Amino acid sequence: DQHSQWEAAGIVGLLWIGLAALACVGWLVLPPAWACVSTSLLALACAFVQTRAKLPALQWASAALHAGALVGFASTLHALHGEAMLSSGWQGLVAAVVIGTSLLVSAWLPLQAVLREAEAKKSPPQWSLGSSIGLLAGVGALALSLLFVMPADEAARIWPWLGVAALWLGLRLGHPALAIAWGALQLGAALAFGVYGPALWADTSDQLTLWTPLGFTLAGLISGDALQRAARKSNAAGWLSAPWLQWGVVWWSLAWWAQVLLPDAYRHLVRTQKEWVLLWPAVLTGWVLVTSVLVTTLARWRDWRVLGLTAWVTTPALALTALIGVGMLGHAPHQHLGWLVWPLALLWHGVLLRALTRWCSAAALAPLHVGGFWLFVLLAARDAQWWTAGWGEPGSAWPVLGWVLVPAVVLALITRPRMLQRWPLNEFRTPYLVVACAPVALYLLLWLWVSNTQSGAPDPLPYVPLLNPLELGHGLVLLALFLWRRALPESTQIPRPLLLGGLGATAFALYTGMVLRICHHWAGVPWEADALFDSTLTQAALSVAWSIVGVTLMLLGHKQVQRVVWVVGAALLGVVVLKLFFVELADRGGLYRIVSFIVVGLLLLLVGYFAPVPPSRKENHDVA
Template identity: 30%
Template sequence: MDELLIFGCIVLLFVGVVVPILAIVALNRTSAFRFELTVLRRRLEELEKRGVAEKPVMPQAEAVTTAPTLVAPEPVAAVVPEPADPWLSRAKAAPAAREPDPVNAVTKDPEPSALGGMVTSLVRWFMQGNPLAKLGILLLFFGLSFLLRYTVEHSLFPLELRLVAAALFALVLLATGWRLRHKQPVYALILQGGATGALYLTVFGAFRLWQMLPMTLAFALLVVICAASVGLAILQKALSLAMLASLGGYLAPLLLSSGSGNHVALFSFYLLLSVGILAISIWQHWRELNLLGLAFTFGVGGLWGANAYQPANYLSCQLFLIANTILFGVLSVALSLRAQEKGKQLIDGVLLFAPPLVGFGMQYAITRHWEYGPALSALGYGGFYVALAWLALRRYPSLGKPLVLAALALGGAFITLAIPLALSARWTSMAWALEGLGILWLGVQQHQRRMTYSGTALLVLALCSAVWAQVNGTVPLSLMLIFAVLSLCWLAGAWLWRAVQLQVSLGLLAGGLLFWLVALAGASQWVLNNDSRVMAGVLGLLAISVWGWRGVAGRLAWQALDHSKWLLWPMMLVMLLYQISQQQIFAAGWSNLAWCVALPAAVALLWRDGAALPPRLSRIAHLSLFWMVLLALAMELFWFARDLPWGMAAWGSGLMMAAGGLTIFLINEAVGRNIWPFRVWPALYGVQAMLPVAVALTGLLVLTNFQDGVVYRQTWLPLINPLEEGAALALLGLVMLYRAALRYFPVYIAVSRPWPVVALLALSCWWLNGMLLRALAWYGEIAWDADALWHSRLVQTCFALVWMLAALVVMLHATRRHSRHQWLCGAVLLGIVIVKLMLVDSAGGGGLARAIAFIGVAILVLIVGYFSPLPPKAGEAK
C-alpha cells in the first residue's frame, strides 16, 4: 500500500508540475529562437545593404534583454567560453555563458519587497539555465529520500550498506559533474549540487537518525562538505551549485526527521549552513543564496518555536537567534555593500530589515513570560544597532554610510518600541511625544527630510498611545499630564514645520490646540471634582491660556498661533449652550466666575487686536460676542417670565416686548454717541445685530395678542397695562430699527419698499384690533373665549364701525395725497366691512346692534363718497 502511495505521489507530481513546466519551457524556447532568428535576419540585411563583404559570425544564443535595434554588430572575437553559472541574472553573468531566457527578458528589476523579492528571486533562479535538469535533480533527491526511508522501514538492506551506497552514489555524481564542467557546464553544476545535498543527507542521517557517527566526526564531515561546496561554487562562480547544495542541506533534517525534537542539533546544523553561505559571500555575493538561508533558518525556527518551545530551551534558542540575526542581518549586508561598485552601494532592504524584525518577533515570544523581558529585548536590539552604526561610521566612513543610516533607523525604532513594552500607555505617549519632538528638531536642523517625517510620525504614534490610555481609563491628573505634554510637543512641532511645509504646520497646530483643551478638561476634573463645573473650569483656563498664546506668538512672530486666541469665542458659545441646556445662567453659582474671566478677556482682545483682523472676521467677532451676551440676557428674561405666578402672564409678555424695544433704543443711542465698541461697526450694531431682536419682537406681537391682558386682582385699563405698554415699546423699537436701516442701508430699503412699512402697519393694526377686543371683552363682560367673542353682537358691531372708520381715514388721506393705491387699500377694507355685515352680522337675524351697524356703515360710506372720491390716474383730467 505504501509503495502504491509513493508511486501515486510521483505520478501526480509529474503530471501537475513537470508536464506544465516542460510545456512552458518548450514554448518559451521556441518563441525565443524565432525572435533571435528574426533579429539575425535583420542584421544580415543591414550588413548586405552596407556592402560588408565579411560574412557575419553567427553568435551564440543570447537572452534578449532589451528591444532589438537595427545596428551592425562589432566583429566578434573568438572567445573560449569559461564555466559560468547559468543561474546568474544576465546583468551579472559573463556574455559567453548566457542562455536564452525570454521569460525574464528585462533590463533591470526594481528592488523587490521582502516576501515578493524572495519568491521572485527563487523563481528566476529556477527558470534560468536548464530548468529541466534542475527539476530532475530535485526529483531524484526526493526519490532517494523516499527510497532510503522505505528501505529503513522494511529493513531491506543492512544500515551500513545503505549509507555507504548513498555516499558512493553522491561521490560518483560529484566526480561526474566535475569532469563535465567544461563540456556541459550547466548540467555539471546541477550534478555537483545534487551530490552535495546527498552527502549532507547521508552524514546527517547517520548521525541524527541512527547514531552511527559521533557528534565530533559528524560535524567534521559536515564542515568538510560545506567547505568543499564553498570551494566548488567559488571556483566555478556557480550560484546553482551553492543554491542546490544549500537547499539539500536545509531539506535533509526535515525529510529524515524522526520527530524527537532535538532542536540543538537541528539549529546547529542550520547555523553551519548559514556560516557556509556567509563564507561564499566573501568571494561571491549571491542575493538568492542569502534569501534561501534566511527563509529556511527563520521559517523552520518559527515553526518549531510555535509548536515545541519551552522556557527551559531559552538559552540555546537565544544563542541561535543572536547568531543568525548577526549572520544574515549584519554580516551579509556588509559583504553585499563591499561587493558593489564604490559610490553606488545600495542596501538590500530584505536582508537588512527582515532578520531583526522577524528575530525580534521570536525574541518577544521567548521572553514574554518575564515582566520586562520584551522591553529589555527591544532595548538590546536598539543598542546593538546604534553601536553598529557608530562602529560602521568610525571604521568605514565612506563605505559604511548607507549602513549607518539604516542601522540608526533600526536602532531608533527598537529603542522607541522598548518604551511601550516597559511602560504603560500614558507614559509611552509622553515619552514618544518628547522623542518625536527631538527627532523632528534634529531633522529640521540638519535638513534631513526623512528624519523630519520620522519625528512627525512618532508624534502621531504618541497620540495613538494617549487615546489607548484614555480608552482603558485614566484619572483626571493623568489625562491632564498626557495631553499637556502632547499638546506642547505638537505645538513645538508645528513651529518647526512652519519653515518646511505650511500645511503640516497648521495640522500640528490644530492638533496641539485641541489637545490643550483636553488637558484643561483634565485639570478642571482634577481640581473641581464636579462634572457640572468642568465646562466652566475649561472656559476660565482657556481665557487665561489665550493671553499666553498671544504673548508667545508675539515673541516668535508666529501669526498662526496668534490667531488661536479667537478660540475663546467658540468655547464661550459651548459654555453658554451648556448652561441653557441646564436652564441656568445667572443661577449657576460659582461656575459664573468663569464668565468673570472670559468676558473681560474677550472684550480686551477686541479692544487691542480687533482692528488687526480682516474686516469680515472683525465683524464676525463683534457680532458673535454681542449675540452671545444678548442670548444670555434673553434666556434669563424668558425663564423669569415663565416662572411668574398664575395670573401674571401679561407682565411676562409685556416685559419681554419692552426689553426688546428698549434694547433697540439703547443700542441706537450708543451708536449715535460713538461709544466703543459700537462706533467700530455702527451699521453692524445698529441694524444687523438687531435683526434677531426684530424677529423675536414680531413673533411676540403676533402671539401675545391672543392674551386677555388681565392681571390677577387688578383692573384692566386700556393703554395703561403691562401688555399694551410692552407692545407699544416693541412697535416703537421696530420703527427705530426701520429708520436706522433707512440711514445705513438706503439702497436695500429702496429696493424692498414698501414692504417694511406695510409690515409695520400690519403689526400695528393687528395689535390695535387685539387691544379693542380686550377692551370689549373686559367692559362687556364677555368671556375670553373664541366662540363667545365671535357670537357677541357688541364685538361684531364695534369691529365693523372701527374698520369702517379706519377705511374712511385711509381714503381721506389718499384723496389729499392724490394716492390712488392708498385709496384702493381703503376701499378694500371698506368692502371687507360690507361683506362682514352681510355674512356675519346678519346671520343671527334682527336686532338693534345689527341695525346700528348697518346705519353707521351707510352713513360712513356716504361721507367717504362725498369727501374722498377715487383719485384719477396719472395724466387724467381731474
C-alpha cells in the same frame, strides 16, 4: 582589465568573509543580546573605516551588519509576564541604547560629507536612502529601549519629547527622515497610551490623568512652533509649509489639550455634586474660554498664524455649550455658574474679534460677528424671559414680554447714530444691520402676530390699554423696527410699498387685538374665538374702531393727496358696512347694534363732507 576586476571581487569577497567571521565570534562567546551589541559595534567600525578609506564595500557591509544586529536583537525580545514592557531589565536597556547609538553614529558619518558638499555648492543636501533608514532605525531602537525599564504607558510620556529632539535635529540638518521619526514617535506614544494607559473619562479612576496628555500638548505645540518658524525661512523645504502638516500638528495638540483638565473635572463633579450634569455646561464654557485665551496669547507671542486661526472656532464652541446647557438641559443662562462664565464669554468675544483681525480677513470675520451677535442676544432673551416669568401670576403676559425685551432693546440701540460710528459697527455695518439684525427683526415681527393672540393679562396688576406688559412690548417692538428700517443702508432698503403694507397690516392687527382685549378685560367677554365673535359688544366695538381707522385714512389721504391711502380707508369702511349688514343685523333690537349703526353713519357723513376722493398726482399737477 578583466583580471583586475576578478582580483577586486576576490578582495571584496575576502573582506565580507572576514567580517562575517568576526561577527560570528561574538555570537559564539557572548549571550545573544550582547552578541547583537558586538555586531552593531563592528558595523560602526566598518562605517568609520569607510569614511577614511572610501571603500564602498565597507558601507554595504556596515549596513548588513547593522541589519543582522537588529534582527538578532529583535529575536531576543520577550514581554514581561503581565506587564506592557520587555524583559531583560537594565541589560536590555544598555544593549538597545548601544545598538541605537551605533546606528545613529553610522548614519551620521556619511552625512558630514553630504553637508560639506551642499555647503560648498550652496544647494540643498541630497540625502541617501541608506542614511534615512539608519536614522529611523537608530531613533526607533532608542525609543524601544525604554520598554526594558518601564511599561508602555509610562514610556509614552517620554517618546513625544524624544520626537521633539529628533525634529529639532532634523530641522537644523534639513533631513526629512528625522521629521518622520518625530511623527512616528508621536503616533506610537498616543497608541501606547490609548491601549495601556488609564481610561481618561472613566469615573472609577482615582488618579490624576492630566500629566501625559499635558506632555503630548506641550510637545506638539513646541514642535508646531518649530515647524512654522522653519517654514518661514527663504531656503525652507517645500514639505515644511504643507497645510496638512501645519494644521495637523496644531489640531493634534489641541485634541490632547482637551484631555488635560476636562476628564479630571468630570470625575470631580460626578463624585462631589449630586446634580453634576447641571454644572457641566459651565465647566465646558469655562474651558473653552481658557483655551481660547491661551491659544490667542501664544499665537500673538510666537507670531503663529495657523494657531491664531484656530481661535476662530471659539464662538461655535460657545454656541455648542449654550445648546447643551440652555437648549438640552433647559436652565436659564445665569444658573449653575452661568452668571460667571457668560459675562466673561461676552467680554472675551469682543477682545477676540479684535485679536483675530491680525490673522483673518474681514470676510472671514463677518460670520463670527453675526454668530456672536445671535448667540448672546438669544442667551440674554432667554434670561430675561426667566426673570419676567416670576413677575406675574401663571398665565399672565409677563413671560411673553420677556422673550422680546432684549431683542427689541438691542435692535433699537444698535441703530443709534453714535453706535454706528463705533467699532465694530463702523467696519461691519452691513453684516450687523442686514445679516445679523434681519432675522431678529423677522422674529420680532412674528412675535407681534403671535403675541397678539394672547389675552395680555397683566396679573396681579389691572389691565390698562397701552400700559400693560403686552402692549408696551408691542410699542417697543414697533419702535425698534422703525429705527432699524431707518438705519438700513440705501442699497438694502426694503421696497416702500412692501414695507408700508407689512407695517400697516401689523399695526391694524395690533389695534384690533387691543380692542378685543378691552372687551375681554373690561366687559368680561371670554378670551375665546367663538365667544368674541358671538359678543354683540365686541362686534360693535370693532365696527366703531375700524370705522375710525378708515375715516382717519381717508382724511389723511385727502389732505396729502394720496389716493392710495384714501382708497385703503374707503375699502376698510366698505368692510365695516358689509359687517354691519351681515353680522350686526343678526342682533335684532340690540343696543350695541344701534350704537354701531349710528356711529358708523355719522363717520360716513363726516368723511363724505370733509374727505372726498382726492385728485390723482397727474391731475393735481395739471391744475397747478
